[in-house]
Amino acid sequence: MATTVSTIPVIDFGPFLTGDTAARKAVAAAMRQASQDWGFFYLSNHGMPDELLVRSFQASRAFFALPEAHKRELAWQSASSNRGYVAVRRERLNPNKPGDLKEAFNVGREEDLSHIPAAERPYRENRWPSEQPQFRDTALALFEGCVTAANRVLEAFALALDLPQQFFVDSHDQQHHTLRLLRYPPLPAGFQPQNGESRAGSHTDYGSITLLFQDAVGGLEVRTRDGRWVQATPIPGTVVINTGDLMQRWTNHVFCSTPHRVAVPKEHLTKDRYSIAFFCHPNDEAEIRCIESCSDAKNPPRYPPITAGQYLMERLNATY
Numbered sequence: 001m002a003t004t005v006s007t008i009p010v011i012d013f014g015p016f017l018t019g020d021t022a023a024r025k026a027v028a029a030a031m032r033q034a035s036q037d038w039g040f041f042y043l044s045n046h047g048m049p050d051e052l053l054v055r056s057f058q059a060s061r062a063f064f065a066l067p068e069a070h071k072r073e074l075a076w077q078s079a080s081s082n083r084g085y086v087a088v089r090r091e092r093l094n095p096n097k098p099g100d101l102k103e104a105f106n107v108g109r110e111e112d113l114s115h116i117p118a119a120e121r122p123y124r125e126n127r128w129p130s131e132q133p134q135f136r137d138t139a140l141a142l143f144e145g146c147v148t149a150a151n152r153v154l155e156a157f158a159l160a161l162d163l164p165q166q167f168f169v170d171s172h173d174q175q176h177h178t179l180r181l182l183r184y185p186p187l188p189a190g191f192q193p194q195n196g197e198s199r200a201g202s203h204t205d206y207g208s209i210t211l212l213f214q215d216a217v218g219g220l221e222v223r224t225r226d227g228r229w230v231q232a233t234p235i236p237g238t239v240v241i242n243t244g245d246l247m248q249r250w251t252n253h254v255f256c257s258t259p260h261r262v263a264v265p266k267e268h269l270t271k272d273r274y275s276i277a278f279f280c281h282p283n284d285e286a287e288i289r290c291i292e293s294c295s296d297a298k299n300p301p302r303y304p305p306i307t308a309g310q311y312l313m314e315r316l317n318a319t320y
């Protein structure tokens with residue numbers, strides 16, 4: 001019997017950004033197929049400036065090199081804020097496994113909070129390391145760059161589903177996204193994971209789409225439809241895009257959210273690994289109701305409508 005060795009698709013986004021209607025439709029169709037088959041794809045020519053990404057990884061490295069006590073002063077406080085520093089083993093992406101061997105720093109949308117009652121501000125306020133003033137500028141520039149790139153991807157998703165181009169973009173315009181810098185600390189040579197511990201336990205992402213930039217170390221693994229784990233090997237110049245549970249629900253499983261994890265790698269485990277994830281979340285009030293072109297007699301709507309805010313809060317509270 002012939003076996004087909006399949007890998008996570010690499011899609012050239014250039015024709016979507018600069019091409020004619022036919023070229024844009026072809027890119028959108030490729031994304032739809034990849035989202036159906038894998039829930040994951042790499043995007044080349046994604047439009048994010050390389051200089052910004054280089055600067056962001058440098059800023060991340062400098063931030064995580066701060067003394068632990070300084071980082072803890074910026075600790076993550078609540079799911080409703082979802083900002084700040086998350087220490088090693090603090091989070092379990094797979095709630096049945098030990099805490100993840102990673103640390104993280106979350107950034108949300110930066111807003112003018114002067115008109116907000118003081119008691120509510122901590123929930124909407126980013127936390128910044130006072131000893132690194134340039135860190136804030138870089139993180140916010142990266143946030144903006146990710147919003148732009150994510151919106152283009154959301155336009156392609158809309159095109160793939162015969163929706164008005166701005167359908168998803170409009171329901172993300174409050175930018176309830178989370179930018180997350182991640183560091184996976186070095187592990188001792190010969191390190192053997194105990195009780196299924198890993199750098200990040202198997203999970204699906206909660207939101208609509210995730211953009212993931214990874215360094216050259218590797219370790220990200222994606223589950224195939226038949227239950228095997230495949231390496232999402234770093235490919236320079238690309239961003240990994242995956243669809244989250246909310247998008248799966250919205251599209252009635254036409255776009256799938258796929259379990260993935262960061263395993264302790266066989267090589268380079270004594271090196272730290274850095275990645276940057278941008279989790280896109282629709283506006284709190286956005287109603288996540290099965291999209292019409294995603295259901296028919298054979299695939300009737302699988303979920304009742306829910307607001308994005310309610311859904312995401314439930315998922316986040318379960319992780320900590």
Ligand SMILES: O=C(O)CCC(=O)C(=O)O
Nearest residue numbers: 182200214220262275277
């Ligand atoms: O660091 C990575 O490669 C993946 C991280 C991830 O999947 C997550 O934080 O949701």
Ligand SMILES: [Fe+2]
Nearest residue numbers: 203204205260
């Ligand atoms: Fe993830």
